[in-house]
Amino acid sequence: MTAEPLSARPQALTDLMGDVGLDERGTSLWQGAFQRLRRNPSAIIGALIVLAFVLVAVFAPLIAPYEPAKSQWIDQVTPSTVPGHSAEHLLGLDPLGSDLFTQLVYGARQSLIIGIVSTAFGLAGGVILGTLAGGLGGWVDTLVMRLVDILLSIPSLLLAVSIAAMLGQRPSAIMIAIGAAQVPIFARLLRGSMLAQRNQDYVLASFSLGLRRRTIVMSHVLPNSLGPVIVQATLTLATAIIEVAALSYLGLGAPDPAVAEWGRMLVKAQDRLQSDPHLTLLPGICIAVTALGFTLLGESLREALDPKSRR
């Protein structure tokens, strides 16, 4: 770093000279966090896993050799056996007579869409509620937080199952259900973070400068409070993918049993666990690795954004 000799100079001398370094460009908090992230091996591993997952999902039609959810080889599947590896089918067939590799590739697409959409939904709801509570305070805060407490007192999977059951068997239902279960977590996190920021001197300074309350909340308190929420969103993406699998496993996913989705593949394979364990293991590993990727990324983001790790 070129800044090394500068920081070695006594502080009084630096002050006296009014010297703030030779480079004229500053480093914002996010830029600094990104630089720390690049030096963190677990962040790189996490980012690579996530990147691979996203690429597979986006380019699924190019990677997969066949169309998904077409039970065109159903005649080759018997009640006791499924064809394994062959020249046409890299990983063999699934119990409904589709190509297993194709199903896995398209499953990534399903998981990614559901994970991102449901987390975005939960994040949006949570940010709105949290900003209302943390920004306005008073009775709005009390009202919103009691509502959130009620939602939090229900186990999130149970809440998601109830909502999914209520909305019927639609792919959108599962996203809304998982997102809704995440709203209280985001709301509470953002509110707490905003309350901590509201007591900072810079908020007082903004008031004394004559800024409007709305401006202070929206352009100072909120951006400074979002760090932990963004970290939580990354971690929640991993949970969402697992919860999608859980809800599909419980039979609350898409109505078509042949649709390519990792959780659903687990369900279909469970009665063949003894004879063909790879049918459950492969989608299971996919879920676990993807979740691991998002978790690693989220945890390193948390570390990088931690103000204590700043120089």
Add this chain to the structure above:
Amino acid sequence: MTSSETVSGPAPSPPPAPGSDVLLSVRGLQVHFPIKRGLVFDRTVGHVRAVDGVDLDVRRGQTYGLVGESGCGKSTFGRGLLRLEEPTGGSVIFDGQDIRSLKPEALRLMRRRMQMVFQDPLASLDPRQSVQSLLSEPLTVHGLSTADAEEFGRDSSSSHLAKAAAMLEVVGLPRGALAKYPHEFSGGQRQRIGIARAMILNPDLVIADEPVSALDVSVQAQVINLLEHLQDLLGLTYIVIAHDLAVVRHISDVIGVMYLGRLVEEAPSDDLYAQPLHPYTIALMSAIPIPDPEIEDHRERILLRGDLPSPANPPSGCRFHTRCPYRQQTRCDTEEPVLRDLGAVAPGRRVACHYAEEILAGQIAISDPSLQIDPVAG
């Protein structure tokens, strides 16, 4: 229990007329914080009387120093003046206008003329804002662009930039600092940025709340000198809040000493240090070391016993009587002393002590000898 029950002494002098020599006139200012109990329904079980009836006048161009130990309410007083903490009683007349009666929007506009410099320069700057954004935000908010456009540039953003750069130069930072963020500066530089931000609106009154206590001693003097330089340059009036007596002495024209939410003594700076009158001030002054080992070894020092009493339940009578080395049996714990003019005895000074004249004349000795540190042993 209402918070406006305490009335201090005789009718205070009426606030001065607008345009007079006095810029800020505070009468009976109170800031009480409710103490709440209860899980679901909050009950108010008492009040913390952080500021409990302060009267003072600040003249234009003057620096008023406010000293006192931690928890005496001096910071809350400063915030109460700007209504950053809402006062619960009394009046604040700024240039003839009653600050407490202003509507929110009028108050917001009035804040341009009353600025604040904070103790912790890092905490008082938004970590996400570059210096340029920090300095131009107040200009944007108060729409100062049109007036300055002729002087600094054509459109408002470039005139803001020019003004921000000019202000940085005044506080001794290079133009290159504009693109940087607060965490990239040293403590002294950050405080300079905080000062630049307060001054860029061209205020009349600046309240500096412990402006140098978070800084290294080596940097403190520079920042104090900068504040003095800016006062001369911009014709500012200061209220400097500090616990460091040396800092306040250097910068202030008039000093007020606060104890437990009240002003106990007010005097011109040099007079106060030459001859403190209130027992609390005497004790504070005796704590300043003298840089001469001969005198330091033999001078008389007074020890203050115990902590500051709780401002939620201040002592009866004189608030200082629980710790006062000159405490008398007769009036101290029953009758609350008012901040009174001493007249011919000590012109221009106000003291809130029943026995100020007697203490000055040496007629009352320290009542409890154990409070006095033995000069030989100590």
